[in-house]
Amino acid sequence: MLSAHRPASLLLACLLALALPNSPGAEAKEPRPAKLKRLDSAHTIPDEATWRRLAARTESSAFARTESVKFLLDLESRRRLWFTDTERYPYHYYFAIERLSGPGRPVKEHDLFNSFEYRDAGRRFEMGTITHYLDSGLWTLELSSSDTLSGERILRLYETLRAALWIGDRLRFRPLSDLQERNLAAVRDRLPLANTEEVFAGIRYQPLTTGRTFGHLRIVRGPLDVATVRADQILVLEQLPEEIPVNAGVISAELQAPLGHIAILCANRGTPNMALREALNRPDWAALDGQLVELVVGSQEFSLRPADPAEAQAHWAKRRPKSIKVPQLDPAETRLLDVNSLRLKDTRFAGAKAAQLGEASRIKGLVTPGGFVIPVAHYLAQVRASRALDDLPARTAAADFIADSKVRAQWLQQVRTTIEAHPVDPQLVQQVAERIRATAPGSRWILRSSTNAEDLAGFTGAGLYRSIRIKAGASDADIATALRGVWASVWQQGAFEERAWHGVDHAAVAMAVLVQPFVDGAVANGVAITANPFTEDRPGFLINAQVLGGSVTGAGGNEIPEQHMIYTFTDQFEFEVLSRSSRSGGQPLLTEADLQKLAPALQKLHSHFLWRWPGSANAVDAEFLIAGEDRHVVILQARPYTVSYKRLKVE
Incomplete structure (x- = not known):
């Protein structure tokens, strides 16, 4: 076990001791038009001023810099059209129950209203939203993603709205689900359409953490x-x-x-x-x-x-964040253990990533990749033998180290080099090689980080440590090199600085290694969180997916993943397409059938883990693959995630 010390608090004190020069400059935010007196409703929108008196800029929108107006077409009142004050009535139901319910024509209670009025052919209302994407100038008619209106009815609704809006032919219909895409087949040549590629092409501003x-x-x-x-x-x-x-x-x-x-x-x-x-x-x-x-x-x-x-x-x-206390280490366990045998309590020797995947494997109906874990004891032995951290307490307490990130970078590089240069215990390498050959000798494998200082509630550590792939039939030397690389990544600068910021004791951190075979026949990879990050009012799951070879977790380069919302607040899953992958030529990566399999898997993860995790976690962050001819779901990782619903409105 490494000796305890307190460099994190000293480094943190330095990080917060900041210079404060005065600075000239000007406000960078764009001016907004003067606010007009609101309208409760209107039957037409003849000009921009009327639009502004009805429109809302929804803080829970999936897209920034948008304005929207909701409408209801009352089919029982000679197709009377209502545009509503969308700030006052953020949901169609609120306007319908307050203004359009009466003797002989009562509006159903909320749940029945939603299931009937968005899905039933005999519905009283046709309802949707007119959305203005401010940066691109795009105007769209959008229905609820679960709306089942036929193509002919969508076309007639579009024509009614176009005639009632001053923008006229600038209005286009934007389908939000595969269902709506299918329903449009017979009217595509008669209905002006907008797609998600156009929406993303026009995006100028993207808020991620407000x-x-x-x-x-x-x-x-x-x-x-x-x-x-x-x-x-x-x-x-x-x-x-x-x-x-x-x-x-x-x-x-x-x-x-x-x-x-x-x-x-x-x-x-x-x-x-x-x-x-x-x-x-x-x-x-x-x-x-x-x-x-x-x-x-x-x-x-x-x-x-x-x-x-x-x-x-x-x-x-x-x-200054609250200090994170990482799980205590158990260096006594040295066996290479099947990941499916692990449980959450095993984080102390298997690291959080491996322990949580083992916990997920016990959930009925979930598929995980299997593999085995190399416990933290072997990392601790490598560090002791290499003497890479002999000067850890003294070095991290030094004034130049605390004050200068370049000094820290130089020392951390030295630590990594020392760990990677020291030979790995040949007996361990042999055990790992034999386990690989006995399990899946013809497969590529990946050695994944699994520390006790990542994948924790309040400290995800996303991307801080390294995972290294090895080829099928890898030699003992290949395995040893990969092991040293994963172990050394404990001391990458990003990981060190992140732990320091959160008050983590570096000496209390150690690396287990999760060794997994590659999943055969994978066709797409993805990440999901089991919460709707845009609003608490419509519970759901956010899905990001990408073709193999593309990344949903790495850097950008304006690479857009396919994005879906799966809504879970009704008696059946509802699916909304937010974007298509920039690598797929506009074609879907995940079909509705894929989402029907993915949704219950995510629901099971959410139900299983949330009450087991301490702290503020309110969602699961899961990595997954779609694999095989049957396109089944494989869960690669599950870790706690906290969605904050605090919103800042910038006038």
């Missing part, structure tokens, strides 16, 4: 040198890195994968994070480079302005 922060603006062109990042910097990035140390805020010029490692790290830290396509081309921001600024990332808008030093100091004083 919030308010202060820091010194740093515009980074080209790759980011992570060793130069400070906790008081708001980074404007031309390129997304694979990892990012603790910082005050992130603005990327590339769209981000919503469930990628950078997005997850920022969400876990509470670090405001956004993408803005023209971020590097704003003269007003260039004038603020190096200056103290306030950044507000809102659900619909953002602002960046010069900051008051006193206000910034007060904000920084509150930033």
Whole structure:
């Protein structure tokens, strides 16, 4: 066992001891039109002023910089059309029960209203939303993703709305589900359509973690040198890195994968994070480079302005997170254990990733890849034998180490090099090789990190450590090299800085290794969270998927994953397509049949884990594959995740 020490608190104190220069500059947020007196409802929208009196900018929208107006077409009142005050009536039901229910024509109770009025051919109402995507100028008619209207009825509804709106032929129908795509088959040549590719092509601003922060603006062109990042910097990035140390805020010029490692790290830290396509081309921001600024990332808008030093100091004083206590290590267990035999309590020797996958494997009906774990005892033996950490307490307490991230980077590189240069116990290598040959000799394998300082409630550690692939028939030397690489990744700078920020005792951290065969016949990989991150009002699961060879967890490059919402608040799953993969040519990666299999698997994970995890976790973050001719779901990972529903409105 490594000796205990307290470098984290010293480093944290340094990170929060920030300079506060005054800074000139101007508010960067765009002006909004003057607010007009609201309208309760209207039968037509003849001009932009009427639209503004009805429209809402919904803080729970999946897309920023959008305005919308809800409508109801009353088929029992000679197709009378109602456009509603969408701020006052965020759901169709609220307007229907208050304004359109009466003797002889009562509106059903809410649950029955939803199941009947969006799905039944004999419904009283046809309902939907007119959405204006402000950056692209796109105007769309959108129905609930579960709406079963036929193509002919959608076409007639479109024509009714077009005649009632001043925008006329600018209106287009946007299908939100595979069901609606199928229903449109007979009318496609008569109905102007918009697709998700157009929506994403027009996106300028993408909020990922909303919030308010202060820091010194740093515009980074080209790759980011992570060793130069400070906790008081708001980074404007031309390129997304694979990892990012603790910082005050992130603005990327590339769209981000919503469930990628950078997005997850920022969400876990509470670090405001956004993408803005023209971020590097704003003269007003260039004038603020190096200056103290306030950044507000809102659900619909953002602002960046010069900051008051006193206000910034007060904000920084509150930033310090609560210290995370990692599970205590058990170095007594040395056997290579089948991952399916592990349970949550085994985190102490198997690490959280392996223990939680073992726990998931006991859930009836779930498929996991299998494999085995190399306990933390073998990492501790490697560290002791290499003497890589003999100077850990003294080095991390040194003033230059605390003050200078480049000094930390140099020492951490030395630690990794020392661990990787030391020979691995030949007996261990032989045991691992024999286990691989006995289990799946013709398969590629992956050695995955599984520390006791990742995949925890309040500390996900997404992307902090390394996983290394080995080829089929790998030699003993290949296995030893991979093992050393995974072990050494405990001391990557991003991992070190993240642990320091959260007050984790580095000496209490150790690496187990989860050794898994590759899943044969995989056709898509994905990440899901078992909560709706946009609103609590419509419970569901957010799905990101990508073709094999593409990543849903890595850096951006404007690579867009396929995204779905699976809604779980009714008696059957409802599916909404948010985007198609930028690698699939507009074709779906996950079919509705795939989602019908994925949804219950995620529901089982959610039900099994949530009450077993301590702390604030309210969702499961799961990695999965779609594999085989039957396209079955394979769960690769399950870890706690916390969705915050606090929203900031930027006027």
